[in-house]
Amino acid sequence: MARKQCPSKFYCHECGCELNDKNSRKSSHSISGRGFLCVECENNFFSRLEETEGRHIALFHAAASLDFPLIPLLLDGTEFDTCDEPYFCYINRLAESGEDRIGDKVLGFADGVTSLTGLFGKNLSHSDFAARIAKEKEKICGTKEQRLKWGQLPIYKGLPMSAELYNELDRLYAIREGAYKGQDLNSQQVATLIKVAKNDAIYDHLMRSGLAKLATEIQKSTSQLLADENMRPKDKKPVEELRIDALVLALEEEGLMENGDLLPYDELIKVLRDRFIKSPKYEYSLDVADQLILSVINSMRQNGDLPPIQELPSELAADDEYGEFEPEETEREKENKRYLGITKVNIVDDKKGEEE
Numbered sequence: 001m002a003r004k005q006c007p008s009k010f011y012c013h014e015c016g017c018e019l020n021d022k023n024s025r026k027s028s029h030s031i032s033g034r035g036f037l038c039v040e041c042e043n044n045f046f047s048r049l050e051e052t053e054g055r056h057i058a059l060f061h062a063a064a065s066l067d068f069p070l071i072p073l074l075l076d077g078t079e080f081d082t083c084d085e086p087y088f089c090y091i092n093r094l095a096e097s098g099e100d101r102i103g104d105k106v107l108g109f110a111d112g113v114t115s116l117t118g119l120f121g122k123n124l125s126h127s128d129f130a131a132r133i134a135k136e137k138e139k140i141c142g143t144k145e146q147r148l149k150w151g152q153l154p155i156y157k158g159l160p161m162s163a164e165l166y167n168e169l170d171r172l173y174a175i176r177e178g179a180y181k182g183q184d185l186n187s188q189q190v191a192t193l194i195k196v197a198k199n200d201a202i203y204d205h206l207m208r209s210g211l212a213k214l215a216t217e218i219q220k221s222t223s224q225l226l227a228d229e230n231m232r233p234k235d236k237k238p239v240e241e242l243r244i245d246a247l248v249l250a251l252e253e254e255g256l257m258e259n260g261d262l263l264p265y266d267e268l269i270k271v272l273r274d275r276f277i278k279s280p281k282y283e284y285s286l287d288v289a290d291q292l293i294l295s296v297i298n299s300m301r302q303n304g305d306l307p308p309i310q311e312l313p314s315e316l317a318a319d320d321e322y323g324e325f326e327p328e329e330t331e332r333e334k335e336n337k338r339y340l341g342i343t344k345v346n347i348v349d350d351k352k353g354e355e356e
Contacts, residue, residue, distance in 0.1 A: 010032035010034060012024070012036070012037050012038040012041055013036045014037055014038075014041040014044070015038060015040070015041050017038055019032065019035075019038060023038045023039060023040070024038050025039060025042075025091065026106045027106060027108070028105060028106040028107075029067055035066055035067070039088075039091070042062070042087065042091075043085070045062060045065070045066070046059070046062045046086075049061050055080070055081075055086045056120075057120070059086070059087070059090060060119060062087065063109050064114075067108040067109050068091065068094065068107075068108065068109065068112075069100065069107045069109060069112030070109065070112040070113050070114075071094070071099055071112050071113065072113060072119065072129035072132045072133050073140075074090070074093045074097055074099060075089075075093065075129060075133065076133050078093060118132070119132050141163045142161065142163055142166035143166070146166040146169075147166075150166060150169050150194070155198045155201065155202060156202045156205065158205070158209075159201070159202065159205055165201065168201055169197050169198065169201055172200045172201060173193060173194065179233070188229065189231060192225055192226065192228075192229045192231060193231075196225055196226065199218050199219075199221055199225070200222070202218050203222070206218060248260060254271075254275065255271050255275065256268060256271060256272070269322075273322055281324045283326065283330065284325065284326055284329075284330060285325055285327070285328060285330065285333060286318055286325040287329060287344050287345055289318035289325070290317050290318055290345040290347065291345055293312060293316060293317065293318060294312050294345055297309065297312075310346070311345075311346045311347065311348045312345050312346070313348060313349075314347050317347045
């Protein structure tokens with residue numbers, strides 16, 4: 001079966017304009033990665049709905065049709081009820097709040113409020129979002145960052161999320177994380193520490209409630225979580241004892257020390273290079289470095305409203321002190337320079353006024 005080819009350009013289904021970053025919204029559920037209408041046509045679509053069912057229900061149906069999350073609480077404190085462009089009022093607020101995405105994932109209608117009766121009552125008797133906004137404000141606690149990190153559902157029976165619990169979880173996580181100070185934790189290890197911090201909070205809750213047996217089970221669960229990721233203290237690899245005399249002896253054998261003293265800097269660099277660098281690092285001539293330096297200097301001069309220079313002063317030219325460049329231009333380098341229309345950099349000695 002032939003594979004479908006994805007077109008490189010996409011167009012608004014209503015007005016036909018080409019969709020781009022400036023005139024359309026991103027979407028996770030379309031082949032184009034965008035909505036099927038430009039934002040102007042989305043606004044027109046909303047306006048047609050508004051004429052027949054009012055702006056609040058129209059916003060619900062627009063969110064369902066155009067696939068963006070409906071979050072009434074975002075309209076708290078806005079002029080949605082009275083402004084001339086209510087659709088733009090909402091989608092701009094949605095984008096500014098960051099509630100339209102989680103990381104790189106663009107959210108859709110299913111990620112917001114999806115129940116008409118939940119918004120407007122069983123008999124659809126509410127004419128706006130006021131009741132829903134008030135209800136949501138009562139439930140909100142913690143910062144946005146805390147809600148994203150810890151979630152909003154109860155972490156255990158009898159432990160609903162609250163501002164106090166969010167802060168306690170932050171504290172418990174910081175304690176656990178402190179044991180790995182100086183280490184870069186990967187995403188799986190971070191997720192494990194989040195689960196462990198929740199377990200620590202549950203353990204404290206059970207102990208306060210006199211349920212020591214259940215608390216012990218939670219403690220075992222915590223140990224298993226850490227064991228699965230080799231994050232227990234006893235899982236750490238032992239560090240071999242460092243003997244100074246052994247270190248000095250090893251450095252002397254490598255030619256980096258003499259009579260217990262490190263070599264002078266220049267000699268040390270030469271030994272390191274001769275012993276550990278077996279071939280030139282760069283597969284092109286020194287002129288490439290000079291081309292780069294000249295370009296940087298001319299960019300700076302252009303920014304300062306100065307004319308460009310055509311020759312590179314010798315004190316600014318690169319010095320191949322350690323033989324890291326090819327001695328002559330490679331054929332590929334010559335070909336690239338011909339293609340770019342550039343010639344070898346001319347280096348001059350400003351003090352003598354002579355070409356080097």
